[in-house]
């Protein structure tokens with residue numbers, strides 16, 4: 001009998017995605033599949049089109065061309081390119097974080113996580129003030145929202161800071177709070193835009209553990225834009241590489257880090273440029289030598 005837990009099921013299918021801004025092509029004919037309960041990393045040099053891809057998936061932009069199909073584990077399908085952003089988060093259950101932290105700095109840490117669940121609470125209120133004041137279903141939903149918030153605060157080690165103003169937390173803790181806030185919406189797909197930016201190595205290690213927990217214990221699909229290759233190569237099941245808006249490589253971490261096209265993208269075609277340290281540490285020396293030899297022979 002097939003072990004279904006071992007079967008990869010497509011969660012997000014991106015087909016021929018192109019996004020143009022006037023004459024600038026930020027994404028060009030990009031296709032890939034991100035599976036359910038897997039971490040798919042989107043990497044590439046600055047300006048490669050990673051955030052634009054996220055903006056298309058989450059409804060900030062409508063793609064010029066292409067299809068974005070999200071298939072929930074229960075079989076429900078959503079064509080994201082046809083949906084406005086608020087429906088992508090509310091109905092298709094896609095959550096995201098941004099390159100720049102976007103918490104409600106003046107609210108408490110706990111409030112940030114309860115506010116994230118307002119759709120559930122508003123539904124439970126029966127969409128009325130009377131509901132807010134008295135309905136037992138509202139009180140039950142509110143208490144469940146607080147329980148879920150506490151659960152995620154515990155997971156990101158911020159339970160002791162529940163009453164702090166979110167804006168007063170240290171930077172690394174704010175980054176974790178953003179992920180907890182996204183998880184409080186109970187997404188099927190979590191899109192994280194450079195979650196390790198600005199973290200020290202210990203914090204990056206903790207982030208990697210949190211993301212594998214989200215994948216393994218909650219079976220949530222994670223789409224991860226990240227420049228920190230130590231995090232990407234350690235936790236990703238699948239890596240998609242963009243350069244100048246096009247997909248240049250796609251496979252598991254071992255395949256991608258040995259792919260000469262990827263090494264060339266980071267080195268540049270015709271310069272003696274040094275690889276950035278965080279990339280060089282994770283790309284095998286032998287593959288770099290192959291590229292140098294090929295360039296010398298050319």
Ligand SMILES: Nc1ncnc2c1ncn2[C@@H]1O[C@H](COP(=O)(O)OP(=O)(O)OP(=O)(O)O)[C@@H](O)[C@H]1O
Nearest residue numbers: 021024025026044045046047048049050051052053
């Ligand atoms: N709203 C916009 N209008 C015009 N051009 C844009 C817009 N958004 C992005 N671009 C351009 O699209 C290209 C891809 O940008 P994008 O931010 O997607 O790259 P990225 O891979 O996320 O880069 P980084 O790693 O630096 O964040 C860039 O040339 C950028 O200037």
